[in-house]
Amino acid sequence: NLQQFCRPFMTAFSDQDPxxxxxxxxxxxxxAGCSGVTHxxxxxxxxxVQEDKGEELAHHLIAFIQQ
Known part of the structure; x- marks a missing residue:
């Protein structure tokens, strides 16, 4: 159940996704894990978004993992 997932959880959505x-x-x-995380x-x-802006998404994911 994701609502009880307490590990750090970052969201990365596109502003152009209908x-x-x-x-x-x-x-x-x-x-729960979204609290206190920079999204x-x-x-x-x-x-x-992984195809449209893959390199930018990768930079955000790497920065999140390295925290």
């Missing part, structure tokens, strides 16, 4: 728009806010409120919004990516 499918998951607003999902980041919902996840950040419901998943990111990738500008200009679409629904497949």
């Amino acid at each position: 499918v998951t728009a607003g999902g980041d806010t919902i996840m950040q409120k419901r998943i 990111t919004t990738i500008e200009g990516g679409g629904h497949f």
